[in-house]
Amino acid sequence: MLNFLIIRCKLFFAFLFFSSTCLYAQLDNHLLEERFDTESTEAGSVWLKLQSYNFLRNNEYFNPIISGETLLGTQLGSTVLYKPLPQLSIEGGVFFAQDFGRDNLRAFSPIFRISYQQDSTKIIFGNLHANYAHRLIEPLYGFEQAINRRLEHGLQLIRHRPRLYSELWIDWQQIVPENKDKPEIFWVGFTSEWRFLSSKNFHLSLPLQITLRHTGGQDLSVPVLLGNELNAAVGLKAQQDFSEGLFVKKIYAEFYGLHSSEQYGGPNEIDRNGNGLYYNLGIDTKPVHLLFSLWQGDGFNATQGGDLYKSFSQRGDAFSQAERALLFVRLFRDWIIQEDLSLSLRAEPYYDFQNELLEFSFGFYITYRPLFRIGQVIQKK
Numbered sequence: 039m040l041n042f043l044i045i046r047c048k049l050f051f052a053f054l055f056f057s058s059t060c061l062y063a064q065l066d067n068h069l070l071e072e073r074f075d076t077e078s079t080e081a082g083s084v085w086l087k088l089q090s091y092n093f094l095r096n097n098e099y100f101n102p103i104i105s106g107e108t109l110l111g112t113q114l115g116s117t118v119l120y121k122p123l124p125q126l127s128i129e130g131g132v133f134f135a136q137d138f139g140r141d142n143l144r145a146f147s148p149i150f151r152i153s154y155q156q157d158s159t160k161i162i163f164g165n166l167h168a169n170y171a172h173r174l175i176e177p178l179y180g181f182e183q184a185i186n187r188r189l190e191h192g193l194q195l196i197r198h199r200p201r202l203y204s205e206l207w208i209d210w211q212q213i214v215p216e217n218k219d220k221p222e223i224f225w226v227g228f229t230s231e232w233r234f235l236s237s238k239n240f241h242l243s244l245p246l247q248i249t250l251r252h253t254g255g256q257d258l259s260v261p262v263l264l265g266n267e268l269n270a271a272v273g274l275k276a277q278q279d280f281s282e283g284l285f286v287k288k289i290y291a292e293f294y295g296l297h298s299s300e301q302y303g304g305p306n307e308i309d310r311n312g313n314g315l316y317y318n319l320g321i322d323t324k325p326v327h328l329l330f331s332l333w334q335g336d337g338f339n340a341t342q343g344g345d346l347y348k349s350f351s352q353r354g355d356a357f358s359q360a361e362r363a364l365l366f367v368r369l370f371r372d373w374i375i376q377e378d379l380s381l382s383l384r385a386e387p388y389y390d391f392q393n394e395l396l397e398f399s400f401g402f403y404i405t406y407r408p409l410f411r412i413g414q415v416i417q418k419k
Contacts, residue, residue: 065329067170069372069380070184072115073407074167081124084413087131089115090406093185097399101390103359104345104352106397109185111137117149120415127153129164133189147189162194166207173205173229174247177296177316177333178269180344192224204230214255221255221262225342231275239279245294247271251341253302265302269340271295271316285323292318298338312337312349320368331366338362346388363391378408 072089091113099106117131128151135145151164169184194207205228212223227249235242251267273294280286296314313336320329337349337360346364351357370384382405387398 065176065181065368065370066327067181069374069382070403070405071169071171072167073378073409074171080414081121082415083121083411084415085119085121086410086412087115087117087119087129088406088408089113090404091188092404092406093401094403095182095185095399095401099346099397099399101346101393101395101397102351102353102357103348103362109137109182110139111135111144111185113145113185113188115149115188117151118412122415125155127151129153135188145188149189158197158199160194160196160198162196164191166190166192166194166209167196168209172207172227173203173231174227174249175271175273175292175294175316176331176344177294177314177335177338177347178247178249178271178340178343180342182344183342190225201233201236202230204228214258218255218257218259220260221253221258221264223251223253226250226252241275241277241279243275243277245271245273245275245292249340249342261305263302263304263306263308265300265304265308267302267339267341268297268299269343270297273316286321287324288322290318290320290322292316296335296338298340300339310337310339312339314338314347325371327368327370327372329366329368329370331364331368333362333364333366335362336360359392361392365389365391379406380404 070091073087093109093111095109097106097108113133113135115131115133117129119127119129121127129149130151131149133145133147133149134143137144149165151162154161168190169179169188172179190207190209192208192210194205196205197203207227209225209227211225212220214220214222227247229245229247231243231245233241233243248268248270253262253266254264271294273292276291278289280288294316296316298312298314300308300310302308315334317332318329320327333347335347335349339348339350345352347362349358349360349362366386366388368384368386370382373381375381382401382403384401385398386400387396389396
């Protein structure tokens with residue numbers, strides 16, 4: 039424990055040094071999100087919406103917590119969207135995911151969504167505005183989650199005002215089947231960010247993120263762990279914008295304190311708590327984005343979170359490492375070819391202080407999100 043505290047102190051002061059020249063924030067994944075809103079509020083309009091997400095992610099990991107893997111494939115969602123009212127949209131279509139090297143589709147699913155927006159409030163039922171759009175930090179939502187499980191289903195409430203963004207959702211992941219050999223699983227989340235100080239070029243905000251994963255069910259035919267996993271993060275964010283034409287576009291800084299709590303009953307019951315500190319410092323320039331991330335965890339776990347941040351092995355064995363200290367250096371470049379077509383290239387080496395390992399991940403992503411107006415329904419008055 040003493041050695042870990044010494045490492046924490048060294049890393050903290052090293053970060054103070056870096057922050058004098060380099061500040062940034064959580065990775066910006068907005069180009070990888072689903073394009074959600076139509077460009078028109080005209081009642082009766084009909085749209086064809088395509089969401090193409092193509093990925094290559096190679097994790098060269100050999101640590102005791104998580105194995106390395108290569109993810110290469112394509113995902114496509116195709117829907118028809120109808121707006122019977124300016125505030126209301128109904129959307130339906132299909133989604134499929136293909137991992138290259140696999141004979142069959144990994145996922146094939148219908149898409150259905152009803153969205154209602156009034157002023158700054160939006161309600162969504164069906165397929166949620168999901169994954170990266172929740173704006174969760176990586177310890178609470180791992181990057182690979184959106185590749186392995188793109189669609190989320192349930193109910194969502196979003197409120198977006200000039201100084202306050204908040205979102206509440208429930209993602210129903212699994213129901214109890216008729217033979218009751220599986221539990222019900224749902225994931226509830228709440229995120230909020232209040233910008234309490236804002237001038238022309240400088241902003242300060244307070245983010246709050248809470249998620250709860252519930253596993254339950256009655257009279258199950260097989261013994262399973264039943265209970266809840268709570269994860270929470272509260273932080274402080276600073277942003278400095280610069281004038282157009284300068285080499286440096288934006289400067290950011292983030293700090294989060296995190297807590298995890300797991301309580302499961304049944305075979306091999308679990309009752310444990312963990313904590314973490316997460317710093318992001320970096321700079322956004324014209325040619326490239328640079329991000330330094332420091333993670334210091336103690337017994338932390340989050341099922342939906344990035345596996346590297348967990349203290350418990352994901353390899354299927356009983357290995358655990360309570361203290362985790364990781365330093366990431368992330369380089370990424372985005373090319374916006376046109377409004378609906380973008381390319382992203384990322385390199386993410388990191389150093390594991392406990393295991394004295396230098397490992398890396400790199401990825402290449404292409405998103406194509408066109409939106410076509412295909413008709414107009416004449417409505418009777």
